[in-house]
Amino acid sequence: xxxFKTKKAQLxxxxxxxxxxxxxxxxxxxxxxIMLANKGILPFSMKFVCPSLPVR
Numbered sequence: 001x002x003x004f005k006t007k008k009a010q011l012x013x014x015x016x017x018x019x020x021x022x023x024x025x026x027x028x029x030x031x032x033x034i035m036l037a038n039k040g041i042l043p044f045s046m047k048f049v050c051p052s053l054p055v056r
Contacts, residue, residue: 037046 033042034046036042037044
């Protein structure tokens with residue numbers, strides 16, 4: 001494919017890969033932070049994010 005041989009197309013693909021990796025890491029960290037906060041391990045609570053989780 002000729003379109004992927006130009007430098008602009010290659011840069012776009014590299015930036016998209018970094019964006020997707022950052023998005024996935026951010027979602028995973030957010031889920032972990034919410035779980036730790038709702039279980040009482042962290043000194044604050046995030047009940048407004050996920051109110052269905054039981055708070056102990």
